[in-house]
Amino acid sequence: MKIATYLPKDSRLQKYIAYYYETTLEDIDYYAYPHYNLPCSIMQHAFVNANDYSTIVSEATGAKGGVYVFNRFKKPIQIIVEGKVKEFCIVFKPYGLAQFKEEPLPIVTDKQAEVFSIFTDFFTLNPTFLKAGMDTKIDILDAYLFGKLSEKPGTEIMIKAFSILETENVSISDLAVQCCCSAKKLSRLFYKLCGESAVTFKQIVIFRKALEQLQAEHKSVSLSDIAFLQGYCDVSYFSNSFKRLTGETPGNFFKNVSSYSNQHIYFKKVKKR
Template sequence: MKIRAIKPNNVLEKYIDFYYELALHNDQYYAYPSANNVVCIFNKAATSYVDDEIKINACTNASNTFMVLNKFTTPLFVNNQGYVKEFVIIFKPYGLAQFTNTCNDSLFFELTEFNDFLSNNSCFFERSENEKVDLIETYLLTKLNEKEGLDIVMHSISLMKNDQLSLQDIATACNCSYKKLYRLFVTHCGTSPIVIRKNNRFRNALEKIKNQDEGSKLSDVAFDLGYYDQAFFNKMFKDKTGNNPKQFFKDVSILSKKDIYFKKK
């Protein structure tokens, strides 16, 4: 399974991290938490979510669908049966909310608001990769409608990189109360500032461990990320991956330069 990440255009890069195409063929793997929203267009597949497992089954009678994967905080098992093609949009934590009025706190759900795109592009999966991106971007630009307070959310997420700042400190730096900050995160990100911060810190840990010099200690990585207790850092890592850091990087596959981590079952 190989993935080529495609950058969005200059307007949409504010909201979208990247796109990629994927073909699944009886694949079973684990995906790991991030602060982003994942939106998939599935080609003729029946999908469902139960007990931390997403099932994706090839189904010739099924229509193409937009499915949204909300922020998740523990490993997610993806169980695919048959041959299924998908096109994936990785929205930044606040990105998807700027294109839709759909509010859904389910972890995995169909985005029916975008069904007009599917009906107008029934041959979407017959297009080239670049044509798919052009079609998606043209459509998304017609849906773009920034919600009030986005600047506060974006600034607060940038401040979260400083592990010395509490969420109350961040709210104060953004000239608002924590109650208002929380409300804005729910509106723009679909979850709390706490979840965004924890998932971002986990992803930062992955990046630091992956790139650490040979002989470096995990305790140094933990300290750099604001974890002053090695045991607490290890617990966080196991909660997010099901493994300790050493075992995780032994088992996992990094599928692109954008650090998409999958582990085969």
């Protein structure tokens, strides 16, 4: 299965939204992995419940539906789908969701997995959204989100910070210097606009870069080479860091995980019932 992704048509939204995609999930269990981007799921006729270790999405014909976002989880979470559920996903850039909400992000918690309902008026305004074609869906979402857009102070600093993290392995103090602000201010902006600490985001960015490189080249590039390129002092430290975010060593991880998109969407199926 491959997931097709789509950009917002409104170029102004592309600053904050990485892409859209849709899929249909039916009686499936899978693991999702930490990411610096933040997916929000639009689902109708479904109930969503989360505990510390997993999230259960259950088909429910009478459910009105909603838009759901996870907290920033730092370890794999299991998604259990009971029945058949159609999902449309908005994948926000790390600082993206904050631009469409007046209240603080509800995504900093101590739990491994927690789900929040956002954009509570969406289905009231667009009750037949999931029945529309893709082109119409994008038009509807673009118009809805642009109506809520209000860029927050510090966003440009966050944009610069992530552009640096994606290309350089720097300390947080050096990152602050390059962003022309204090480490204290940078830390505050990460929590306020992205929902997690700068240190956590740095770890996830490095993990994702290593994951993508290993997925593309693991047959010809050694783990020691990948570890060195990502700034790790040795393979053991790299493997331990990788395991904290995936629950597995790099070798075992790539035996079981699959990429479902050219946007590096990775899931591991547990079973099909």
